[in-house]
Amino acid sequence: MTRSETTTAEQVAALFSQMPKKGTEPVFREPWEARAFAMTLALHEKGLFTWSQWAEMLSAEIRAAQAAGDPDCGDSYYRHWLRALEAMVTGHKVTSASGMEARRLAWQRAAEATPHGEPIELGRDGTPVPPA
Amino acid sequence: MAHDHGPGQDGESHAGHSHEGSHLSETELRVRALESILIEKGYVDPQALDRFIETYETKVGPHNGAHVVAKAWREPDFRDWLRRDATAAIHALGYIGRQGEHMVAVENTPEQHNMIVCTLCSCYPWPVLGLPPVWYKSAPYRAKVVRDPHGVLADFGVTLPEKTRIRVWDSTAEVRYLVVPMRPAGTEGWSEQELARLVTRDSMIGTGLALSPQQAAETGR
Incomplete structure (x- = not known):
């Protein structure tokens, strides 16, 4: 038991030694990260949740991802963030998981109906998009 | 990388997907x-x-924190205020905003070096440092800095004198820390702007030290 714990801690230490630490990096690596970040700030400002509640939700998502095998090297951070945001939104009954799923499919249809390079707009495929 | 797919996340959406349309991950x-x-x-x-x-x-970025540190180096009254009530002292410079509601400044001395982490998620003093770097958000940093802070410093190429002890501060959703690095030698009489150039992001997290005048000249800061 002690032996495997030690090995794990050593592996973690080695993993950190190998991670890039120098130089500047973009604040957001992809536009969706920025949108997810900003939506969270907006909902917090609206009073939907306190920042402590947010930190709790985010750390729960991070723990769940780690338990599922994510080495959690910081690059998956905004995926955890997005899951926490979805959980917060459904938890406060702003919308439901099925509402989000239906809307996700609507965006997928819209994307597929949009010639490459044109802005993607909801309903582009001609199917009505019901409120979520 | 154009798309940021998680393992197995995107399998189905490729099936029967026509490449004439647009694709979103x-x-x-x-x-x-x-x-x-x-x-x-x-x-x-x-x-x-x-x-x-x-x-x-x-x-919002580390240039804000650098201003705070440089002012504290130059002005004893401001440094005292920062020690007593970092939140108010930082707000007075106009750095107000989310994740800066309750700030604590921790000062490095020859006896004690300070480092910050958030072991739960990634709490970070946004108004003074901006958003955290990828490594700060990583599980390996969060785990290693608590167990082996000397090892983390070595990873950053920093060695401290033998007698300096390290204290690691764990941020929470309520309290955020800012490390005030030691003022480098050979900077007597420097202006606030000149001093601020020596204050790196990492030196305010505690994974680095403030640059010496020579280092700053070499890196062109």
């Missing part, structure tokens, strides 16, 4: 779904989202 679809719903229901305003993003991409 699974993650992008979820974000668009959420944003369109929140706009519809009046929870968010797309222009407000743009403003948040612009603020964090361009306005």
Whole structure:
């Protein structure tokens, strides 16, 4: 038991030694990260949740991802963030998981109906998009 | 990398997918779904989202913290204020905002070096440092800095004198820390702007030290 714990801690230490630490990096690596970040700030400002509640939700998502095998090297951070945001939104009954799923499919249809390079707009495929 | 797919996240959406249309990754679809719903229901305003993003991409960053540190190095009264009530002292310089509501400044001395972490998630003093670097958000940093802070410093190429002990401060959703690094030798009489150039982001997290005048000249800061 002690032996495997030690090995794990050593592996973690080695993993950190190998991670890039120098130089500047973009604040957001992809536009969706920025949108997810900003939506969270907006909902917090609206009073939907306190920042402590947010930190709790985010750390729960991070723990769940780690338990599922994510080495959690910081690059998956905004995926955890997005899951926490979805959980917060459904938890406060702003919308439901099925509402989000239906809307996700609507965006997928819209994307597929949009010639490459044109802005993607909801309903582009001609199917009505019901409120979520 | 054009798309940020998680393992196995995007499998189905490729099936039967025509390449004449546009493609959004699974993650992008979820974000668009959420944003369109929140706009519809009046929870968010797309222009407000743009403003948040612009603020964090361009306005908020470690140059704010560097200003705080340089002022503390030059002005004993400000340093005392920062020690007593970092939140008020930092707000007085105009660095007000989310994740800066309750700040504590921890000062490095020859006896004690300070480092900050958030072991739970990634709490970080946004108004003075901007958003955290990838490594700060990583599980390996969060675990290693607690177990082996000397090892983390070695990873950053920093060695401390034998007699210096290390204290690691774990941030929470309520309290955020800012490390005030030691003022480098040979900077007597320097202006606030000159001093601020020596204060790196890492020196305010505690994974680095302030640059010496020579190092700053070499790196062209």
